[in-house]
Amino acid sequence: MIVSNSMIPEPVIIDEKAGLWDLINQLLASGQDTAPVVNRNNKLVGVVGIHDVFSKIVPEYIRLDEKLMSMVHEGYFEEKFRKFEGVQAGDLMKTEIDWVEPTDAVFKAVALFVKHRRRALPVREKDGTFVGLITRKSILRRLHYKLNKVEEGS
Amino acid sequence: MTALEHASGEITPLIYGIATGIFCLSYLLILTEKVHKTKVALLGGALMIALPILSQNEAFHSVIYGIDYNVIFLLIGMMIMVHILGESGIFEWMAIWFAKLADGRPLKIMIFFVVFTAIASAFLDNVTTVILLAPVTLLIADELEVDPIPFLLVEVLSSNIGGTATLIGDPPNLLIASKAQLGFTDFLFHLAPAVVVMMIAYTAIIYFVFRKRLSVKEELRQRVLNMDERRLIKDPGLARKSVMVLVLTIVGFTFHGVLHMEPATVALLGAGVLLFISGKDPQQVFEGVEWTTIFFFIGLFIIVGGVVKVGLVGDLSQLMIQLTEPTKDDMFFTTMVMLWFSGISSAIVDNIPFVATMSPLVLDMANELFHGGGEVAGNLPVETLHNPALMPVWWSLALGSCLGGNGSPIGASANVMIIGIAEKSGYKISFKRFLAYGLPITLLTLCIANVYLYLRYYW
Numbered sequence: 003m004i005v006s007n008s009m010i011p012e013p014v015i016i017d018e019k020a021g022l023w024d025l026i027n028q029l030l031a032s033g034q035d036t037a038p039v040v041n042r043n044n045k046l047v048g049v050v051g052i053h054d055v056f057s058k059i060v061p062e063y064i065r066l067d068e069k070l071m072s073m074v075h076e077g078y079f080e081e082k083f084r085k086f087e088g089v090q091a092g093d094l095m096k097t098e099i100d101w102v103e104p105t106d107a108v109f110k111a112v113a114l115f116v117k118h119r120r121r122a123l124p125v126r127e128k129d130g131t132f133v134g135l136i137t138r139k140s141i142l143r144r145l146h147y148k149l150n151k152v153e154e155g156s
Numbered sequence: 157m158t159a160l161e162h163a164s165g166e167i168t169p170l171i172y173g174i175a176t177g178i179f180c181l182s183y184l185l186i187l188t189e190k191v192h193k194t195k196v197a198l199l200g201g202a203l204m205i206a207l208p209i210l211s212q213n214e215a216f217h218s219v220i221y222g223i224d225y226n227v228i229f230l231l232i233g234m235m236i237m238v239h240i241l242g243e244s245g246i247f248e249w250m251a252i253w254f255a256k257l258a259d260g261r262p263l264k265i266m267i268f269f270v271v272f273t274a275i276a277s278a279f280l281d282n283v284t285t286v287i288l289l290a291p292v293t294l295l296i297a298d299e300l301e302v303d304p305i306p307f308l309l310v311e312v313l314s315s316n317i318g319g320t321a322t323l324i325g326d327p328p329n330l331l332i333a334s335k336a337q338l339g340f341t342d343f344l345f346h347l348a349p350a351v352v353v354m355m356i357a358y359t360a361i362i363y364f365v366f367r368k369r370l371s372v373k374e375e376l377r378q379r380v381l382n383m384d385e386r387r388l389i390k391d392p393g394l395a396r397k398s399v400m401v402l403v404l405t406i407v408g409f410t411f412h413g414v415l416h417m418e419p420a421t422v423a424l425l426g427a428g429v430l431l432f433i434s435g436k437d438p439q440q441v442f443e444g445v446e447w448t449t450i451f452f453f454i455g456l457f458i459i460v461g462g463v464v465k466v467g468l469v470g471d472l473s474q475l476m477i478q479l480t481e482p483t484k485d486d487m488f489f490t491t492m493v494m495l496w497f498s499g500i501s502s503a504i505v506d507n508i509p510f511v512a513t514m515s516p517l518v519l520d521m522a523n524e525l526f527h528g529g530g531e532v533a534g535n536l537p538v539e540t541l542h543n544p545a546l547m548p549v550w551w552s553l554a555l556g557s558c559l560g561g562n563g564s565p566i567g568a569s570a571n572v573m574i575i576g577i578a579e580k581s582g583y584k585i586s587f588k589r590f591l592a593y594g595l596p597i598t599l600l601t602l603c604i605a606n607v608y609l610y611l612r613y614y615w
Contacts, residue, residue: 063294066287069390
């Protein structure tokens with residue numbers, strides 16, 4: 003099994019200039035937790051997800067001392083969220099990301115999922131051109147299909 | 157015998173030059189911060205043994221040239237205790253309690269936090285104090301919707317002032333205490349009064365500078381007043397045990413002379429007892445020990461031991477004697493020069509390597525003045541170390557090196573730490589902004605120290 007036949011070839015992709023609500027709506031509609039961010043030349047520039055939105059809201063001091071999370075006032079989450087309404091996908095995305103290439107073995111993606119607790123990885127060519135998204139579910143679907151086919155054949 | 161050793165075992169110019177080279181290069185690298193200071197100190201120390209300026213036996217076991225285990229184990233013991241104390245949530249509980257006591261008013265909170273930081277820093281390491289207090293400060297500022305930078309800056313300055321008051325408050329004091337055989341109560345008796353005066357002046361300045369700048373709406377104050385600090389303590393048993401052991405350890409420090417125990421033994425005993433009764437996993441607790449700091453000290457002790465052995469420190473002390481002309485009865489000028497030289501130097505270089513070099517220099521100077529250079533400088537009798545003429549020199553070294561740390565962003569480890577935390581939180585503290593707070597306070601506190609030393613020991 004290689005990445006190109008286990009990936010989602012046309013996943014939801016986010017433009018780096020997309021606003022916060024646009025990003026959220028696209029993620030909700032697609033059911034994806036994360037989505038690749040591409041520029042106008044279809045080059046992969048990052049990955050953005052619900053986690054990145056939440057990360058922006060949780061202040062650094064809570065990460066330094068998690069005991070303090072119970073001290074913030076009621077309505078803190080909504081207030082902070084409103085303050086970030088003006089941010090764009092490009093401000094939220096992670097740029098130091100793992101990716102796989104279409105010709106890589108699926109096992110590489112599986113190993114990266116396990117190692118970095120990821121649910122999805124972008125698939126790109128060597129020159130950075132975005133080609134798809136590989137997720138845990140897309141791998142399982144392909145595996146299921148392949149094993150069933152083998153059984154039918156035998 | 158190696159090629160570098162003279163047949164008679166005397167120090168040849170080559171050995172002197174090599175040791176001086178290792179020392180200067182190491183300090184230069186530490187000053188420029190191009191390489192992590194622990195890497196520099198360890199390599200420098202290892203070179204001192206490998207070349208060999210010091211034998212391994214001297215580096216590891218000599219009281220005069222080797223690693224000062226009193227300092228090392230005191231640091232490790234305190235780090236273990238403070239790590240467990242930090243996990244208990246008691247520190248955050250107190251901070252929130254103070255914020256509520258201040259009625260949620262930012263100026264009052266600032267003053268309460270400044271005083272709290274100074275007191276905590278006198279008994280805990282400064283870096284630990286600011287690491288524990290900075291997140292609570294950021295939380296309070298966030299809830300009150302005020303700029304946290306002034307809060308963070310006044311706290312870190314307070315931490316460096318408060319740490320001056322006791323033997324365990326700031327690492328330079330640990331080094332001085334060990335070399336001069338001074339106890340916890342000596343520091344409390346001689347330095348704490350000066351620190352109290354400094355803190356009164358400092359809080360008064362904070363009040364006048366910020367009284368018109370800090371005000372918030374009633375609804376924001378209510379956010380602080382509505383905080384339930386009891387939720388911060390997840391394990392009340394651990395909190396009680398941690399506080400009890402810390403208090404007993406401080407009592408132990410106070411009476412260590414009567415108990416015939418060195419401060420390091422008291423700290424290790426406290427750490428051992430707390431580790432035992434807390435039920436914590438030692439592996440996890442030991443991850444909280446700042447091993448980079450411990451190994452920085454180890455390397456530094458060996459580097460300084462090397463230059464003490466070859467006579468560089470002796471030569472520098474001769475220069476100090478020529479410049480300040482101290483006598484057996486009067487070392488006033490030396491005291492004043494030491495205070496300001498230490499203050500200015502500690503603003504530029506890390507005060508730990510500075511004091512690690514200056515404390516053997518004072519020993520050498522004492523040997524020259526009181527024994528005509530006839531004793532081994534690192535092994536002087538207590539009567540000499542505690543000579544009334546010499547004591548103000550120790551105190552001026554402690555005051556200068558601790559207070560000088562406020563003079564620049566790189567003057568003290570706590571400053572570097574707070575700037576890092578602020579930056580990660582999205583608040584950039586520029587060099588200039590730090591100086592705007594730090595420099596006037598350094599000058600003020602050094603002036604108070606100057607007057608204090610004059611009035612207390614020379615008037």
